[in-house]
Amino acid sequence: MNDPDPINVGEVTLTTVSSVLGLDPTHVAEATALIELPGFDSIAIMAILDRIEDNTGIELPGELIVPDTFESLDRLIDAFTDAGARRREV
Structure with missing residues (x-):
């Protein structure tokens, strides 16, 4: 799989x-905090992480x-973008 660029990571997220x-x-993009979104709980977090990891590699x-990390959509996108960049450096 090709390394996704930050725009792809953002779109996938x-x-x-x-x-x-x-x-x-x-609605999600305009939310100031993910935790305030209906249904955003620990089970949703695990499902979100699994799907993003599957779709981006x-x-x-x-530690992230x-x-x-889940304070906002931008923070979540940044975490995956940074993790992808670290992977490419290795």
Whole structure:
């Protein structure tokens, strides 16, 4: 699989969060905090992580699976983008 660029990671992340939560992508993109979205709980987090990892080939390291990572959509995208960049450096 080719390494995804940040735009792909962003698109995959938005689509995944929207799909798992059953929400319109616009609603998710405009949310100030993921935790405030209906259905965003620990089970949803695991489903979101699994799907993003499957669709991007990027595994989020355990040290990034912390509440701050899920503060906003942008933080989640940044975490996967950074993890992908680290993987390419190795």
